[in-house]
Amino acid sequence: MTTLAAVSANFTRDLNQNYALIETLVDEARERGVDFLALPEAAIGGYLSSLGNHGDTVKTTGRSLPPAISVDGPELRRVQSIVGDIIVAIGFCELAEDGETRYNAAALLDGGQIYGTYRKVHQPLGEHMSYSAGSAYPVFATPVGRIGLQICYDKAFPEAARMMALDGAEIIASLSAWPAARTATAENLQDDRWTYRFNQFDIARALDNQVFWVAANQSGTFGSLQYVGNSKVVDPGGNILATTLLGSGMAVAEVDIAAKFAEMRGGMFHLRDRRPDVYGKVAELDEAGTATWRGLTHA
Template sequence: MAPVHKIALVQLHPRALAVQDNYARAEAFIRDAAAKGCALAVLPEYHLTSWVPDDPNFGAACAESASYLQKYQSLAKELSICIVPGTIIEEAPKDGDDSLHNIAYFISSDGSILGRYQKKNLWITERKHLVSSAHEPHQAFDTPLGRIGLLICWDLAFPEAFRELISDGADIICVPTFWSLKDVSDEGYALNKNGEALFLQSTIVSRAFENTCAVVFVNAGGPPERGEETAFAGMSQLGMPHLGAVGKLGQAEGMSIVELDMDVLRIAEDNYKVREDMQKEGWHYAFTQDRGSGSNSKL
C-alpha cells in the first residue's frame, strides 16, 4: 500500500518588512499543522519580508530574515515535521558582491536541510535585484515523504524545469510562490482582470498531469479581514493527476490540509507512462535531460 502524506498549505499574508510578525504567524500555522498530524508544511515565497525591493529598509530586513532558517530547523525538530519555509532572501556569499539570492529550503523532521534551491527563472521586476541560479541543474533529493524537487514561483511557467526534476526521480514538486493578480501590464489586466488566476488554474494541474507528479503550490494570500480586497491570487493547492486541484484556497490568508496519496501517482504513471517513455533509449527529447556540461544542459 502506497503511503498517504498529510500536507499543510500555509497561505500566509506577508506584511512588508515585518519579519518577526510574519514568522510568528507562520510558526502558529506550523504548530497547528503538526498537531493535526501533518508530515510537511509549506510556506509562500518572500513570506518573511514581502517583496518591496525599493524600500530603503529592504536590505536590512533580508539580512534579518536569513537568521530565521535556524529557527525553522529548530521548529521542525521540535515538532517532528518537515518544513519548506517558503523562500528566504540571502546575500551572495562572495565578499564585495551585494547581489541577492532567492532561496528555497527543504528541512527534514529532524531539523536537517535536505534540499536547497536558488530561483532560476526570475520574474521581470526581480531581474535588477536578484541573481538567477542560471545553468545550475535542477536536482531532486530524498526526504521522509519520498523524492522531492523545489521550484519557485515563475519557474512554474517553464515545463523544462519540471521535466529535469522528473528525470532526476522527483515525485513531489513544491513551489513556494508570491503571485499577484496585477503582475501584468494595464493592457493585460484590462483583457481579463482574473487572467493571472486563469494562468495558475490552467498550469498547476497541467504540470501534475504531464509529469505524473504532485505539485504542492503555495502562494501568498491577502489580508484575513472579511470583505477586504487583495491583489494576491492565493489559490494554494495540491495539483494531482486524475484528481485535479485538491484543497484549493481562495485569496485570503489561511491553511489548507490535504492528503497526498502516493498511489494516485502510481496509477497516473501506469496510465500515461511518462517516466517510462523518458527512460527509454533514444528518447526523442533526450536533450532536455542532459545533466552534464554543454549548451544542452542550460534549462
C-alpha cells in the same frame, strides 16, 4: 498515508511577524497531522514591493529590500526551532558566501536538518534587478519522499518540473508570491487572468509529470502587488485535492503516494514515452550561449 499542505498567507518585512505567523501555521499543521508543509516564496522577510522596469534595484532603490540571510544564519535556525518534526519548504532571500550576491531562494528543512536549498532560476519582469539567478534543479530525499523545489515563475517552464521528475521527484513544492495582473485586473480576483494562469500551470505541471504538486502563494497585498492566493495540493492526475482560493489559509490533503503513483504511472507513461531524439531545440543554445528562439518578426 502522507498529509500534504500548502499555505496562503501574507508575509512582510517584519521578521517577528513572520515567525509568529509561521508558528501559528505550524500549530495548525500539527493539529491536522501534516507531514509536509509548503510556505510561500519570501515567507521570511517578504517579497519585492513592485515588478517591471520600475522594480526594486539593489543599488538604486529607496524602498526596503528583503533582508538577505545566510543559509547557516539565525533566521533559518529560528524556523527550525518552530517546525519540529514537520518537513517545511520556505522561501527567503539568500545571501551568498561572498556577502554580496542575493538569490530568491527556498529551503527544505525540519527541526533537525536542512535537507537542501534552491535558488530561483527563471526571473520575471524586473526581478533580475534585485536577485541573481540560480542554475540547477536539485531533488532532495526526505522522510516523506523525494521533494523538488521551484519558485513562482519557474512553473511557467515545463522543463523545470520535468527535470525534477526525471530525477525521481515524487512531490514538487512550488512557492510563489504570484500577483494579480497589473492592468485590466478583474473585479473578482478569482477570475483574473493571472489567477487563471497560476492555477492552470499548477494543474498542468502535476499532470505533465505525474507528481504531487504542492503550491503555496502569498495572499493580501504588499507594496504595489496584490497576491492571488489559491494555494493548493494537486495529485498526479491533475486533480485539485484542496485549495485556499483567494483567501489566507491552508490547503490540506491526505494522500497515498505509492498507491497513486502506481495508479497513474501504471496506466499512462508520460516520462517513459518521451522522445528526446526530437526535442533538440528545447536545450539548444546559439553561439553566444543564449537559448535559441524563433520569435515573430514584423515588417
